[in-house]
Amino acid sequence: MGEEQVRPRNDMDKNMKTTFGSQTIELNPSGEQYVASVEGKNVIVQVIRAANGRMDLLVDGQRVTAYVSSDMAKRWVTVDGKTSMLTKTSGAKQGVRHDHAGGLIAPMPGQIRSVSVSVGDAVKKGQTLLRMEAMKMEIRIQALKDGVVKSVSVAQGQTVEREQILVEVE
C-alpha cells in the first residue's frame, strides 16, 4: 500500500482493554497492526500517521481520519465530522453518573438567583425549585418527579460550578 507503517510498541505487546460507558473495546497487537474487538466483532486496524491529535487509520482496509483529545477520563473524538465525548470507566466505577439520579445539578456555571424550596417541602414534577442565571439567561431548575426535598445545597447569590449538585429530591 506504500503507506508508512507504524509498529505497535514492544511494551504494549499485550491485549489492552478499555471501557467507555457501556462499551468495552480490546486492542490486540498483531504484527504491525491491531485487532480491535468490540462486542465479539473483530476488525483489523493499522495506524498510518498520528500527530497533533489527528490519526489516519486503516480499519479493515478503509481509510479513517480521527481527531482525539483527552481531558482527564474524557475522550473527545471526531470521525467523519461527528464528534462524540466518551468517558473512560473502569468496571467498578460504571454508573457513577447515576448516583445523582435524584439530585439536580447545575447545567453550567452561573449564579443562583432565587431558591423557592426548603428541605422537607413536597414538590410536584415540573415545579420550579430554583432559578439561576448564566450567560445572561435565566435558567429554571425544575423537579423531575413528584417527591420531597431532601437537601438544598445552595443559597441566593451563590456562584455555582458546572455539575454541582443544587437540590436533591427523594
Place this chain on the structure above:
Amino acid sequence: MGEEQVRPRNDMDKNMKTTFGSQTIELNPSGEQYVASVEGKNVIVQVIRAANGRMDLLVDGQRVTAYVSSDMAKRWVTVDGKTSMLTKTSGAKQGVRHDHAGGLIAPMPGQIRSVSVSVGDAVKKGQTLLRMEAMKMEIRIQALKDGVVKSVSVAQGQTVEREQILVEVE
C-alpha cells in the same frame, strides 16, 4: 497596562550578547523587562506573551508581534510581515561565508548536466563553467571574475547539495 508580565529567568540574570552577521545585540534583564542595546542605542523590551514561535513584545511601549523559528545557527524572524534570516555567529567565526569568495557554490540541490572547464583553464568573467539542472530548470554557473580554474569538485551526472562548492577560480 494590565498586560501579563513575564519575568526574566533567574539563571538569565546577566547580560546576554548575541551576534548576527555584523550586528551585535546585548540583552540586560532589568526588573520585569529587558534593556536591549544595539550599536549604543538602548530600548526597553517587555515580553507580553510567547507561544508557538510567536512573541508579543512591548518595545519602548510600542506593541510588536514577531515570529521566530530556529534551525541550527539560523533564525527566521518575521516582524510587520517582513521576514529576515539571521545567522548567529561568534566573533571568531565571522566571515566564514567569505572563505568561498572565489569558489562557486550550488545555489540549490540538483544534478550536474555538463562541466566545461578543467583545472588550469583560464576563464573570463561571465563565462559558463558548468551547467546544472534543478527543478527542471537549467542553471548556468558562470565565472564571477577573470582567472584560472583552481579546482573542479564535480563531474557530469553527479548530484550536488545546496551550497556545495563546485568550481574554484583564482
Place this chain on the structure above:
Amino acid sequence: MFKKILIANRGEIAIRIMRACRELGIQTVAVYSAADAHAQHVQFADEAILLGDAAPKESYLNVDKLIRAALDSKADAIHPGYGFLSENASFAAAVDSAHLTFIGPSADSIRAMGDKAESKILMKKAGVPTVPGFEGLETFDEFKNAASEIGYPVLVKAAAGGGGKGMRVVNSEAELKEAIETARREALNSFGDEHLLIEKYLAEAHHIEIQVFGDKHGNLVHLFERECSVQRRHQKIIEESPSPLLTPELREQMGQAAIAAARAVNYHNAGTVEFIFDPKTSQYYFLEMNTRLQVEHPVTEAVTGLDLVHWQIRIAAGEKFPFAQSDIHQHGHAIECRVYAEDPFTGFLPSTGKLLQFIEPHGPGIRVDSGFATGDDVTHFYDPLLAKLIVRAENRTVAIQRMQTALQDFIVHGVVTNIDFMRAVLETDDFKQGIISTRWVEKTLESNSGLLDSQQQVPALHSLIAAALADVVFISGRAQPAVSNETDPFNPWKQTGNYRN
C-alpha cells in the same frame, strides 16, 4: 479618514472589525476584561486596554471606562460591534460628547428604534406594515385583555430588547402571568428597562430581514434580504441570502419598505429592518429595526460583494456612497452557520471549558469569522458564539453541499457544540425545500422527529477504536512515542505535560 479606532467589543466581531481597519490603514485599540486577557481579539489589536473585571458592567458595558480608554489611546472613533452597547443611545451620545466619532447611526435614530413600542407606532405612521398588537400596557389585566383581543398564541417581548432576550411565547391565558414576569426580569437585566409589548404570534412565520445602509448625505440603499428562520430559543443559528421564499417583486417591495422605515428615523450607517413573513399569505410585517451591524452581515457581503464594515467606517468618516440602488446586485447564494458552544441535548444550554482542539475549515467559497483558537477558555461570562462559518456558491444546492463539508471539517473538542445539530438540520428535506419557519426547530424536536437521534448517542465503532488507540499512540511519559513523524517536529503529543491525564 480615522487614524485609530477603538473597538468596544470582543470575540469574532472585534477581530472582524480590526481586519477592516487594517485594510484601511487604521490603527486598532482592543479593550478587554480580566477574563479575556489571553483572548484572540487582544492579540490581534495594535494596542489593548484592560477595562476591569469579567462582569460586563465592569468592562464591556462600562461607558465611562470605554470613553476614557478611547481618549487615553488617542483613538478618534469607536466601533461598538453588535450586542453590548451597540444599540445604546446614551453610549452613542457620550461618544459624541467626548468629541469622538460613533461608528453607527445617530443617538436619535438608535433611540427612536430602541423602544419596540414607540418604533412600531412610528412605522405605522410611515406606512410600513406592522404585526397586530399593543404597546404601552402596564397592568396584568391590560395585557390579558390585549391578548384576548389579538387571540392566542401571543408574544410578549421587551420594548427595549433584541436577540430573543426578554421574549416569551404565550399559548394560553394560564401561562401569561409567569411569562410576563420572566420577560420583565430578563428585560430589566439585559436592557435596564422592563417595559413589554404584546403582539400576535405567527406560528408558521418566517423571519426575513432587509439590510439597509445610509450615508450622511441622505443616500439610503438596501442590500437585499437575509432569511433567518432557523432559530432555537428565538435566536438565529442559520441564515442565508437570497431567501428561497421571495419573488423579485416581493424583494423589491420589502426593500422599499425597509428604506421607508430607515428614512423615518433619518438613518445613516448599517442597519437591519426585520420582518415577519407569512408564507401562506406572502404578507410581511415590520418586527423591529436593529440599529447596528448584524451578526449575520457576512451573508450579505458574500452575495453583494460589498464590505459592510469598510463602509461603516467610511460612512462614519463622512464619505458618500459612490453607488446607487441600481448598482447593487445579489449574486449566487450564501449561508451562515453560527457555531455555538451549546448542547442540543440539554435544550441548547451553553457549554464551557478549555478548547482542546479548534480546527477551522478552509477552501474556496468558505469564510470563517472566529474569536477562538486551540487552548482558549470558553467562559460563562459571555455569549457562547465560537465562530461563524459562511459559504458562498453559485446556487443554493451547491451552497448547502459546501456548508456540509465545511461543518464536517470544523473540529471542536473541549466544549459541546451545535455543529452536528446544524449538519442534521441542513440534511432535512424541510431545509432543502426552504420551508423552515421560526418555530421549526422547537416543533421538530418536540415531535421526536429523529433530528437529534441522527447524532448517535452511542459512539460509532470507528470512534471507539480511535479513542482507545489514542492512549496507545499519543500517551507519552513512557519510553518513546509509538508513532514517529518526521514531518512534524513540533508534535505536542510527544510531550508528557500536554496529555491532560
Place this chain on the structure above:
Amino acid sequence: MFKKILIANRGEIAIRIMRACRELGIQTVAVYSAADAHAQHVQFADEAILLGDAAPKESYLNVDKLIRAALDSKADAIHPGYGFLSENASFAAAVDSAHLTFIGPSADSIRAMGDKAESKILMKKAGVPTVPGFEGLETFDEFKNAASEIGYPVLVKAAAGGGGKGMRVVNSEAELKEAIETARREALNSFGDEHLLIEKYLAEAHHIEIQVFGDKHGNLVHLFERECSVQRRHQKIIEESPSPLLTPELREQMGQAAIAAARAVNYHNAGTVEFIFDPKTSQYYFLEMNTRLQVEHPVTEAVTGLDLVHWQIRIAAGEKFPFAQSDIHQHGHAIECRVYAEDPFTGFLPSTGKLLQFIEPHGPGIRVDSGFATGDDVTHFYDPLLAKLIVRAENRTVAIQRMQTALQDFIVHGVVTNIDFMRAVLETDDFKQGIISTRWVEKTLESNSGLLDSQQQVPALHSLIAAALADVVFISGRAQPAVSNETDPFNPWKQTGNYRN
C-alpha cells in the same frame, strides 16, 4: 455522476480538486511519489496510491502507473490538474482507451493546440489575430533570416512548450545561436520535442488571457479575462481580473476571439486562450491556448462566482450548461499572488528546506489554496509553488489593500519566499496604475529601482531583538520556560526536542 476520481497531480491543485469532489459527493484517490509520502494531498484523499520514486518520470509523469492506479482503485475518471500530464494528448487518449473519463478536453483538441506552430496556423485560418512570426524552421540560417525579417528583439520558444520553459528572448543576432541551443535543450528535456518557433518580441506587452469553457453539447462561453503581466523568468506571479487595461468593447472582442479559437478545435471543458496585448495600439495577438485548468483559475472564480472545478467535473460527466453567455458577469475585483519558495536576491532561484513555520492568512475576501503545512519538506523535485493567495474585493484599490495585509499575515520560515518581493511590487505606482508589462520585473530589477532594496538586507532593530530574545524565551532544555502561558497547553517551544539547535 462519477463515484470516484483519481487526481493525477500533487500539491495545492490536487487538494483543490479533491475539495470539489467532496462537495459533489465523489470519492478521491491521491497518487504520490516516494518523496511525497507525507504530503498534504495524500492526507486529504480518501485513498492514496504510491506510484514510485521522486523523479516525475517514475511517478507523476508515468502514464502506465497512473492508469493502473485508477483501474486498481476502481476510479471512473482522472483529473490531471495543471502541469505534469495535463496537456499530454497521449495520456488523454490512454485514459479513454482504459474506459475511464479524462476530465479535460478531447485528445484531439489537446493535440491541435499542443504544437504552438501548428496551432498558430490554425488560428490564422480561424481569423484570430496572431503575432508576426514563423513556424517550422530547422537550420540556424532559416532562424537567422526569419529574425532579420521580423526585426529584433525576437522570441524563440518551444513549439510544444508552455510555462516559460524552452523560451528565450534574443536581442541581437550575436545571441541567437546560444539561445536556440538552450531553448532546444530545455524543450527536449521538458516536453520531449525540440522544435522551436520564432516570433516578434513585444517588449512592452501585457499578457491578458481569456478563460473559456465548453460543454459536450456544443455550448461555449468565455468567463472574461485575467491580466497576468507581473512575471519573472517568463512565469506569472501576480494575476488579476478585470484587467485595468480593457474597455468593455475590447473585453467583448477578445472574448469572442477566444471562443472562435476554442471552436476551431471543437473544445470542451475549461481552457485558456492567452493573448499578447499591446497597450500602445490596443492590438491583441493569440499567443497559445492552454488546454487545461490554469494555476490562476481562482481569480476567475472570484469575479464570476462560478466554481471552475465543479464545472470541469460536471461537464466531463456529460452535463449541459444551465447558463448562457449573457448570464455570466464580472463582479468586483480579484487578485492572486503566487507564493513561491524562491529567492528574489538570487534571480528567483528555488529555495528548499523544511517549513519551520507556515501560517496562512485568513479573513473576509481571502482565499488560500495551499499544498503545505508546518513541518513539511519543500524538495527540489517539484515546482516550488507553496500556495496561492487570492483576494476578492469590491474594487481594485480595496483588493490591493486586502492583498497587502494578507501577504503581511502569511508567515513562512524555513525556505526563502517571494512574499516580501510581491508586497514591494504591489506598493509601486506602476502596479497601482495597472501599467506593468511582462518585462517590468526584469527591467525594474536591472535599473536598480529599489524594488529589492526595500527589503532591507540588514535586519531592522525589532527583528534583531526578537531573534535574540527567542533564545531566552523559547529555548528549553533548561530549568523551565521563562514564559508560561496557560492558554496554550501544547506549546511546542517548551520542549527540548523541538528547538532545532
